[in-house]
Amino acid sequence: xxxxxxxxxxxxxxxxxxxxxxxxxxxxxxxxxxxxxxxxxxxxxxxxxxxxxxxxxxxxxxxxxxxxxxxxxxxxxxxxxxxxxxxxxxxxxxxxxxxxxxxxxxxxxxxxxxxxxxxxxxxxxxxxxxxxxxxxxxxxxxxxxxxxxxxxxxxxxxxxxxxxxx
Numbered sequence: 259x260x261x262x263x264x265x266x267x268x269x270x271x272x273x274x275x276x277x278x279x280x281x282x283x284x285x286x287x288x289x290x291x292x293x294x295x296x297x298x299x300x301x302x303x304x305x306x307x308x309x310x311x312x313x314x315x316x317x318x319x320x321x322x323x324x325x326x327x328x329x330x331x332x333x334x335x336x337x338x339x340x341x342x343x344x345x346x347x348x349x350x351x352x353x354x355x356x357x358x359x360x361x362x363x364x365x366x367x368x369x370x371x372x373x374x375x376x377x378x379x380x381x382x383x384x385x386x387x388x389x390x391x392x393x394x395x396x397x398x399x400x401x402x403x404x405x406x407x408x409x410x411x412x413x414x415x416x417x418x419x420x421x422x423x424x
Contacts, residue, residue: 260329261325261326261329264324264325264326264328264329264330264331264336264338265325265326267325267330267331267333267336268321268322268324268325268331268332269321271321271331271332271333272317272318272321272332275332275333276317276354276357276358276361279358279362279381280313280317280358280361280362281361283377284361284362284365284366284374284377287371287373287374287377288365288369288371288373288374290365290369291369292368292369292370293369293370293371294370295370296367296370296372302367302370303367303368303370305364305367306363306364306365306366306367306368306369307364307368308364309360309361309363309364309367310360310361310364310365310368311364312360312364313356313357313358313359313360313361313364314357314361316346316353316354316356316357316360317353317354317357317358317361319345319346319353320332320342320345320346320347320353320354320357321354323342323344323345323347324338324342327340327342327344328340328341328342332354334392334396337396337400341397341401341404341405341408343408343412343422344424346417347412348412348418348421348422348424349412349417349418349421349422350412350413350414350415350416350417350418351408351409351412351413351414351415352385352389352414352415355382355385355389355415356415356417358381358385359378359381359382359385362374362377362378362381363375363378366378389414394409408422
């Protein structure tokens, strides 16, 4: 896949998949209206805003890396040609899924919406199943020892404190 096609494909996939999962569906649940803070604790609102602020750049950077370095998209039908292990991938193997989860849980906390937090749990469980049952076996077949080495040093969900050396 050429770089221009990878950029366009990643942008389209970004709007369709994470755009739907992390923006459109949460909007349909709560219409982004502030309810009273969860448990009456205003700090939850602040934590939610910080989660959103942390998740968005991680998501955008990870999508860009798939196109620019991987020469592909996050969509399985146009997967990258090269294993992406730079940027936030030096800290965690699945920064896109972590970022989308941060966006959903952050909105749940910010808007004080328990249904949105429940939706976040369902989404994260779906991500977990997809990664373990499909994505990791596929990447092991495609990238072999390079992916095994990556998995040995970078955690799946909880980011490392120090980045993986390049």
